[in-house]
Each structure stands twice: as structure tokens, then as C-alpha cells.
Amino acid sequence: MASDDVWHLLEARRDDGLPAMFRIRDLAPQPANDRIFVVELPYRTTSMARLPDAAGYRRLHAFQDQWVVPACAALGWTFVATKIDDGSYFVYVYGRGEPTPMIGRLSPFDPALGFFDEPDPAWDEYAALRELLAQGQVLLAPAPAPARRPAPEGGRSRTQPIARTAARRPAKPARPTKPTKPTKPAKPAKPAKPAKPAKPAKPGPQAKRPARRAR
Numbered sequence: 001m002a003s004d005d006v007w008h009l010l011e012a013r014r015d016d017g018l019p020a021m022f023r024i025r026d027l028a029p030q031p032a033n034d035r036i037f038v039v040e041l042p043y044r045t046t047s048m049a050r051l052p053d054a055a056g057y058r059r060l061h062a063f064q065d066q067w068v069v070p071a072c073a074a075l076g077w078t079f080v081a082t083k084i085d086d087g088s089y090f091v092y093v094y095g096r097g098e099p100t101p102m103i104g105r106l107s108p109f110d111p112a113l114g115f116f117d118e119p120d121p122a123w124d125e126y127a128a129l130r131e132l133l134a135q136g137q138v139l140l141a142p143a144p145a146p147a148r149r150p151a152p153e154g155g156r157s158r159t160q161p162i163a164r165t166a167a168r169r170p171a172k173p174a175r176p177t178k179p180t181k182p183t184k185p186a187k188p189a190k191p192a193k194p195a196k197p198a199k200p201a202k203p204g205p206q207a208k209r210p211a212r213r214a215r
Helices: 054-075 100-109 124-140
Strands: 007-013 019-025 035-042 078-085 088-095 114-119
Touching: 007 124, 019 124, 035 054, 035 100, 054 078, 054 088, 054 100, 078 124, 088 124
Parallel strands: none
Antiparallel strands: 007 019, 019 078, 035 088, 035 114, 078 088
């Protein structure tokens, strides 16, 4: 059952990865207010996510609480949602008739305010916001825990997580050793000089024949 006292917070992601913050009111459509009216309030940001800082959030809340809510109460319009996205704050309101009275009440807050309105008797814009909310709630719902199977004998259970070891850095490859210089071939040994032949020995003096004896 919808309640006009309940607001849902939703963080979505754009196609480029930047966050978009939604605040969506939980209420039933009101056919009497058949026109969607959107107000854009730019804000300064220096963050990578393009979201406002603390001072920016305070300014946005002041615009909402002190300007938008009283204007809706005075005109009988219905405040349904806000969006913070890429440097702009958007306010979604449903009303009836011309938007001039609402523009007149909000314009003094900041000359940079932008306004957009069009007929929406079926509250299609609000339905699109609620669909976004439903998708976000489905994504945030915890998944049911898988049933555990008995561990096979002598083995590990399939549902038991396996501890992961931290990967070590690969060891640096050893520096290649410098190639050793080739050794010079040994010089061939000089052939030995042939020995000179020994000189023949000189013949010794011939022995004298014994003298013949006289007969």
C-alpha cells in the first residue's frame, strides 16, 4: 500500500558510469494533477562523480524544503521525486493548469533555474521512476543461499570455498652470462731438428804383422 509519508532513496548508474541519485515518493497517482512539471537547478561541482559537496547539498535541501514544498502546498500540486545528476538537481512535480504560478514562486531562488512541463494524465513519468526503483530493489535483494551438498568421500565439498593464495611476483630472469672468449688454438710445436748422423770413427792404426822368423 502506498503512503505519501515514505520516500525511497536510489543510486543508479548512467551509461557513462557516473552516479545518479534519486529520491522517489511512494504514493498513488492522482489523476486530477495531469501535468508533469520539472525544475532544473544547476550546482557547482569539482568531484569526479559530478555530485554536490556538503554546501551544495544544504542548498538543494533549502530549495526543496523552503521553496518547492510550500509552493506545492499553496497550489495543490504534488511533489513526487528529485534527481541529482551530472551537475544538476531536478525536481518532479505534478499539477494542473498553466505552470506560470509555480514558475513565479520558484524563479526568485536562482536566475539559472530551468523549467519543463507537458501533459501526463497517465503519470507515465512517475511510472518510469517507480520502475527504476523496482529494478534497484531487485538488484539490492540478497540472493538465496545455495543448498549445501554432502561432501564426497575422500574429497572436498563443492560448496566450500577454496582459499586463494596471493600471487607472487614472477622472479626476475637471470641475466645472461657473457659468452666466454674462444681460446686461441695452441701454436703447433716446431718439429725437432733431425739429429746429425754421427761421424764414422776413424780406423785405428793397423797392427803390424809379426816378422817372419829366419829359417
